[in-house]
Amino acid sequence: MKTEELLKTTKEILELAGFQCLHVFGEHDATINLYICNVEIEESPLITEDVITSVHHLVGRILYSQNEPIGIPFIIDINNKQKDHIEKMKKQSDVFMDRAKSFGISVAFPPMSAYERLLIHTYIASCDNFSTESQGEGVERHIVISYKEKS
Numbered sequence: 001m002k003t004e005e006l007l008k009t010t011k012e013i014l015e016l017a018g019f020q021c022l023h024v025f026g027e028h029d030a031t032i033n034l035y036i037c038n039v040e041i042e043e044s045p046l047i048t049e050d051v052i053t054s055v056h057h058l059v060g061r062i063l064y065s066q067n068e069p070i071g072i073p074f075i076i077d078i079n080n081k082q083k084d085h086i087e088k089m090k091k092q093s094d095v096f097m098d099r100a101k102s103f104g105i106s107v108a109f110p111p112m113s114a115y116e117r118l119l120i121h122t123y124i125a126s127c128d129n130f131s132t133e134s135q136g137e138g139v140e141r142h143i144v145i146s147y148k149e150k151s
């Protein structure tokens with residue numbers, strides 16, 4: 001993955017939209033195998049999850065059209081909004097893993113988006129003795145986590 005292109009393209013799109021980028025940098029989160037393009041801008045009520053998702057989509061399409069392979073999954077994070085959400089999802093996963101292990105039962109997460117399920121599946125896959133499975137359909141789709149003792 002050409003991370004420099006990802007960072008440069010993200011900055012260009014945000015500046016074309018009228019935002020002043022104060023700092024742009026990337027980092028790899030190995031616990032969820034995700035490259036995070038971090039952008040710090042002046043606080044603005046215009047930066048919502050929908051805007052971040054749109055910027056992510058535009059950057060992905062631009063890089064794809066330029067034959068710049070992404071390589072690994074990435075997200076665009078503006079003012080740590082996504083990073084905070086990822087950390088919250090990890091903490092929730094830790095609580096559910098503790099319940100599954102302590103009580104020896106399968107524990108169901110509440111329904112969530114495909115993106116949140118991907119984060120949790122990837123995070124828990126890096127933890128020994130746990131397995132995850134998506135169940136349900138549509139808006140009721142959720143993750144069930146199980147703990148298995150090593151034999």
